[in-house]
Amino acid sequence: MRSGLLVKLALLLAVFGILSSGLTGYYAFSAHRTMLVSAAQGDLLTAARGVNRRLLQAEEEAADDAMLLARLVQVAQVINGHGDRPARQARDELAQAFAGMLALHPEYLQVRLIGAADNGLELVRVDSAGGLTLRVDGQDLQEKGHFPYVFETLALPAGQIYQSAIGVNHERGAHDAEGRPGLMVATPLPRSDGQPGGLLVINLDLERLVGQLRADLPKGYQLYIANRWGDFLVHPDPAQTFGFEQGRRILMQDSFAATQPLFERKLNNLALSGLEQPQQAAGRVMAFVRQPVGQGNHDDFVVTGLVQPLDAVLESAVPLGQRIIHMVLAFSIIAILLAVVFARAMLRPINTLAQAASSFSETQLQQVLPVERNDEIGVLARNFERMQRQINSHMASLYDNQRELSYLAHHDSLTGLANRSLFFQRLEQLLQLSQRNGAPFAVLFVDLDHFKEVNDLHGHAIGDQVLQIVARRLLHTVRGSDMVARMGGDEYLILLQGNFSDDALGELIDKLRLSISEAMTVAGQRLEVGASIGYSLYPRDGSTAEQLVNEADHAMYHVKSGRRGGKVNSLPCG
Amino acid sequence: MAFNKNSLLTGIIGCLLCCQLAVAKDVLRVLAWPGYADPDVVHAFEQRFQVSVEVTFVDSDEALWAKMHAVAGPRFDVLAANTAEMQRYFAAGLLKPLDPALLPNTRRQLPRFRNLAAIPGLQQQGRLYAVPFTYSTMGxxxxxxxxxxxxxxxxxxxxxxxxxxxxxxxxxxxxxxxxxxxxxxxxxxxxxxxxxxxxxxxxxxxxxxxxxxxxxxxxxxxxxxxxxxxxxxxxxxxxxxxxxxxxxxxxxxxIPREGVLAWLDCWAMTAASSKPRLAQQWINYMLEPAVSGLLPARQGLANTLSASDELKPGAKVLWLxxxxxxxxxxxxxxxxxxxxxxxxx
CATH class of the missing domain: 3.40.190.10 (Periplasmic binding protein-like II)
Structure with missing residues (x-):
């Protein structure tokens, strides 16, 4: 029972300890993971903005280069067409400048001067072909007037920059640019009369730009770029890009549903993770940033997304997780040990109380209790002690009552002498003893003479006092070890231990009779009563209590009748 | 407690039986374009014929061709493709002729679409292979x-x-x-x-x-x-x-007087179909006014049952x-x- 409580309490404390350390560990671990993911989201957003900035930078560099080339004097010569020969020479010089520019920038695929006249016929064109520069001239020059980068740029005022949307180049014969995704950066070239004369256009290679961007990104980052309709332009799987070229729409909103608000222009950026949005970003951390493109272009933008596997982000949480598990295990062991120690310490006073209770119930002995404690156990101990005291006092009064009852059962209430029952008990005991050791004893039967007259004359109250006085006189006359009992009425019995001769008994009987018959003053009246005394001896007159008492009774009767007949003999006749 | 156990057992057995029944149901496999077999349309067909329909969507002629030629995966029962593509599928022996008697809803179609001979790709060797469903002119x-x-x-x-x-x-x-x-x-x-x-x-x-x-x-x-x-x-x-x-x-x-180019998507049954009756029930179902009527409402496409404002009856149409x-x-x-x-x- 007690060990059961110990186990339960220890278990409870241990469970609390383990739970609290486990929960603390779990909370620390998940807080750490959340922090990691949130940091990763921040990193991705920054990196996505960085990607956009780098793209923008590349476009601005191309724009600067286009502006630089546009300022060459040969450009004006070609556009304004000052005679055929100088224009021819100017074209050659421009071609050299364009080739130099191409050689300098591997991300440029074409540098061209396109005229506004002749349906946008190319005037000077240098392509990148197999990594080398190649001038395209003569009949190979093409009419480009129907391409947006031409008619849109021609519509711009001088000094402005046009930037096309990112798309796959379908211009046949564009050498390295053909079939490759890219964008055009162009600036208009007005004629000296202010009319649009042409444009200078640089063709940027998206793959080259993205390749550089990818190389700068941390490992494990996946780069996505979509145009304003959501069509993927950059995707880790190249087959997923420019789906619209094949009549299929492979949209960012479909792959990443959460990006929809970006395309609806409701959001400018977005970061989410599989930890917080498991539906939308299962197992991944991602960030998307909407980036406006072009200058003065009608609301064009791209959405750049960076995605990282959630596991990679949470990888660094693994060692911490392991350490937390170790700590939780260690704290759990400590908790178990402490639980046992505490449980024992807490149960010790309870055990003391329990032991005290069980020993008290067996021995009624009070043990030392922890009454000095100030806690509930102290209260319990004090209450228990009080209870013990109460029980002890109740027990004592119970014994007293019992003793009194027993006294009343064996004594005569009037005279305080032993009653007939107690006398016979003593007689039986003495008989048993004497039957073993042969010790003789005597039984005297005393009957008062003329007591009836006292009663009749003076009333029962006086009679009772007479009986009491006689009893006292009898007690005074016999030895302390002898027993005087009242048989009832005016009859007394006396048990005398020892070997008595008839003479010695006769003397004692005389002495008794004299003592009784001495005059007594009761309630102011002088009274005198006599007594007839008979006796029997053990073993001479009987071997049972009844025999002995009957014999003594008979002898007393003889004495009484003899005295009434004038004869005085207190001795039985044989 | 005992009652609960019993009811649980009954439930499990019931479930298993249901699954068995579901497995036992006929499955019609449909290869179609988005918007041709919306979930509500499919569900109504499943209810009516007590079958299960699996729809696979494609978004290009190439994807459709690839699905029809996929070695692995399910065999489709019906497909939707334009008349030009239908000629290609017929030439490749991938189509099964249709029984006009099983397609009573074709009688609801406009005369233009019932004149089978005038639309190349519907008939081959005098037998019906494809049923017009929806079209779009290029005006x-x-x-x-x-x-x-x-x-x-x-x-x-x-x-x-x-x-x-x-x-x-x-x-x-x-x-x-x-x-x-x-x-x-x-x-x-x-x-x-x-x-x-x-x-x-x-x-x-x-x-x-x-x-x-x-x-x-x-x-x-x-x-x-x-x-x-x-x-x-x-x-x-x-x-x-x-x-x-x-x-x-x-x-x-x-619609220019020289005529207008138009694509016409049709339903056809694959040669691999093991449920020709069900496949043709599907095709017939697609021509019900309630189903075909969804094309203008939901997709902005014309159907073959009702005349459209853009295409007058006499207009010359050159089906692709x-x-x-x-x-x-x-x-x-x-x-x-x-x-x-x-x-x-």
Whole structure:
């Protein structure tokens, strides 16, 4: 029972300890993971903005280069067409400048001067072909007037920059640019009369730009770029890009549903993770940033997304997780040990109380209790002690009552002498003893003479006092070890231990009779009563209590009748 | 407790039985385009015929062809494809003839679609292989504010009055075909070499007259509005018309007197189908007014049951057919599109 409580309490404390350390560990671990993911989201957003900035930078560099080339004097010569020969020479010089520019920038695929006249016929064109520069001239020059980068740029005022949307180049014969995704950066070239004369256009290679961007990104980052309709332009799987070229729409909103608000222009950026949005970003951390493109272009933008596997982000949480598990295990062991120690310490006073209770119930002995404690156990101990005291006092009064009852059962209430029952008990005991050791004893039967007259004359109250006085006189006359009992009425019995001769008994009987018959003053009246005394001896007159008492009774009767007949003999006749 | 256990057991057995029944149900496998078999339509069919329907969607002719040729995966029972593609599938032996008696709903179709002989690709060797379902014409979309009278000829695209106010679709096949129509060539899908050479020059002329060529429908809409375009070749037909109107353009739709190119998607049954009756029940179901009626409402497409405002009964329609040499047309078109001059062909 007690060990059961110990186990339960220890278990409870241990469970609390383990739970609290486990929960603390779990909370620390998940807080750490959340922090990691949130940091990763921040990193991705920054990196996505960085990607956009780098793209923008590349476009601005191309724009600067286009502006630089546009300022060459040969450009004006070609556009304004000052005679055929100088224009021819100017074209050659421009071609050299364009080739130099191409050689300098591997991300440029074409540098061209396109005229506004002749349906946008190319005037000077240098392509990148197999990594080398190649001038395209003569009949190979093409009419480009129907391409947006031409008619849109021609519509711009001088000094402005046009930037096309990112798309796959379908211009046949564009050498390295053909079939490759890219964008055009162009600036208009007005004629000296202010009319649009042409444009200078640089063709940027998206793959080259993205390749550089990818190389700068941390490992494990996946780069996505979509145009304003959501069509993927950059995707880790190249087959997923420019789906619209094949009549299929492979949209960012479909792959990443959460990006929809970006395309609806409701959001400018977005970061989410599989930890917080498991539906939308299962197992991944991602960030998307909407980036406006072009200058003065009608609301064009791209959405750049960076995605990282959630596991990679949470990888660094693994060692911490392991350490937390170790700590939780260690704290759990400590908790178990402490639980046992505490449980024992807490149960010790309870055990003391329990032991005290069980020993008290067996021995009624009070043990030392922890009454000095100030806690509930102290209260319990004090209450228990009080209870013990109460029980002890109740027990004592119970014994007293019992003793009194027993006294009343064996004594005569009037005279305080032993009653007939107690006398016979003593007689039986003495008989048993004497039957073993042969010790003789005597039984005297005393009957008062003329007591009836006292009663009749003076009333029962006086009679009772007479009986009491006689009893006292009898007690005074016999030895302390002898027993005087009242048989009832005016009859007394006396048990005398020892070997008595008839003479010695006769003397004692005389002495008794004299003592009784001495005059007594009761309630102011002088009274005198006599007594007839008979006796029997053990073993001479009987071997049972009844025999002995009957014999003594008979002898007393003889004495009484003899005295009434004038004869005085207190001795039985044989 | 005992009662609970019993009811649990009963439940499990019931579930197993249900699964068994579900497994035992016939499964109809449908290969279709988005919008042709919406979930509610499929569900109603499943309820009526107590079958299970699995729909696989494709978004291009190539994807459809690839699915039909996939070695692994389920065998499809029915497919939807245009008339030109149907000829290809028939030639590859992938189709099973249909029983007109099982397709009573074809009687609800417009006369144009019941004249099977007039639509190449529906019949082969006198037997029915494909049933028209939906179509889209490629008419001329024009700005009503710039045209007092709707244009009635394809040649309006070449009209110098509308120089740089014309949009065309960036596609070799269709551009050759409608230029052939505009040039009075009777067989626009089967050009001779000489005809082709002549059309190249006409297409260069067209290139010089257009503002640009669009690819995506939304791109076309945006260009139309931003550059105040007068007219465009409506490759996406009435769907494009709707999106332009939604964008605020006051546009009309004209069917040129030379005729209009149109694609016509049909339902057909695969040769591999093991449930021809169910497959034809599906095709018949697709022609119910309640089902076909969803095409204009949900997809902006025309159905074969009711006349559309854009296509008058007498209008000449040239349903797309495989062209004589698609690769050559495309290669020539790439040169034209890239800006090659007349002398470089």
């Amino acid at each position: 001329i979309i024009y700005d009503r504010r710039q045209f007092a009278v709707p244009p009635d000829s394809m040649n309006v695209l070449w009209d110098p009055r509308y120089r740089h106010k014309v949009l065309d679709f960036n596609s070799g096949q269709h551009n050759f075909s409608f230029t052939a129509l505009a040039s009075g060539i009777a067989q626009p899908f089967a050009l001779s070499a000489a005809q082709r050479d002549r059309l190249v020059q006409r297409l260069i002329a067209l290139r010089r007259n257009v503002l640009t060529f669009y690819s995506l429908p939304e791109e076309g809409t945006e260009l139309f509005i931003r550059h105040k375009i007068a007219l465009m070749f409506g490759n996406y037909g009435t769907q494009q018309l709707n999106s332009l109107r939604q964008a605020g353009a006051d546009v009309g739709y004209a 057919q495989p062209v004589e040499n698609a690769a050559l047309r495309e290669a020539l078109w790439q040169k034209i599109y890239s800006g090659d001059r007349p002398g470089s062909f």
